[in-house]
Amino acid sequence: MSGKKKKAEVRGVLLPLHSGQLLIPNMLMPEVIGYREPDEVPRGAPDWLLGVVVWRHFPVPVVSFDALLGAPEQEVGHRARIALCKTISDASTRPYTAFLLRSIPRLVSVTEKSITAVQDDNEKIPLLAHHVMINEQEAWIPDLDALEQSLAKILG
Numbered sequence: 488m489s490g491k492k493k494k495a496e497v498r499g500v501l502l503p504l505h506s507g508q509l510l511i512p513n514m515l516m517p518e519v520i521g522y523r524e525p526d527e528v529p530r531g532a533p534d535w536l537l538g539v540v541v542w543r544h545f546p547v548p549v550v551s552f553d554a555l556l557g558a559p560e561q562e563v564g565h566r567a568r569i570a571l572c573k574t575i576s577d578a579s580t581r582p583y584t585a586f587l588l589r590s591i592p593r594l595v596s597v598t599e600k601s602i603t604a605v606q607d608d609n610e611k612i613p614l615l616a617h618h619v620m621i622n623e624q625e626a627w628i629p630d631l632d633a634l635e636q637s638l639a640k641i642l643g
Contacts (some may be wrong), residue, residue, distance in 0.1 A: 499597040501626060502570050506558035510595070510619065510626040515573045517583075518542075519592060522567035525549045532641050535614075536597040537587060537643075549585045549636050550627065555614055556612055572627045572631070577636045581642075595621060 498513040525538025535554040539546045549569060553561070568588040574581055583607065605618040605625065616630035 489579075492643055494598055497597045498515065498591045499595045499621070501595050501621070501624070502586055502592045504556070504558075505553045505561050505589050506556045506588075508624070508626045509586065509620055510597070510628050511572060511631075513594060515575070515631075516570055516592070517573060518571045519568050519588070520571065522563055522569055522587070528643065530585055533637075536638070536641060540569065540585060542583065542585070544582070544588065545583055547571065547583045547585045548581070548642060550634065550638075551587045552615075552627070553587070555612060556627075563587070568592075574635050575631050576635045581635070584631075584634060584638065597621060 489573050500513050500516050502509040502511065513538055520542065521570045522538055527538050528536050528538050533554075535551050537549040537551050539548050541547070545587075560604050566589065569590060570586045570592060572584050572586060574584060602619050602621045605620055613625075614630050614634050617628040619626055619628060
C-alpha cells in the first residue's frame, strides 16, 4: 500500500444553458432526453417554470435556469435537451425535476483543486446556491432544496 493520500473526487455534470452552465453531481442525473414541448403551467407561475413533461409515467416540472439568470428568451434549438434530475429532499412529493438545456451535458471530475468559488458583487440569484469556476469554466450550482420548495408551492 502506498503512503499517498487518495484525492477526493466527485463526478459532476456540466449542463449547458444559453447564459452559462450548471454543475450538479452526476449521481443526481438519471437521463437526458430530447426536447419536447412541456404542458402548460398554472396561471401566475413564474417564467422560469416552463411546464410539465411526462417521463416514465411521472409528471416532471421543467425549469429554465436561463430565465432565472435573466437571459433573454431564446428559441429552443434542434440540439436542445431536457436533463432529468432526482430530487434530494425526503419531503418532496416529486421524484424528479427537469432542466432545459441548450445541448448535450458533459461529464467533469470535481476535486478540491479544480473548483473555486467566484466572488460576486451582485446580489444572490434565487434558486442558485453557488457561482464557481470548475477547470477554468464558469458554472452555477443550483439550490435544489429551494427549487423543490418553490415547485411545491407553485404546483401543490
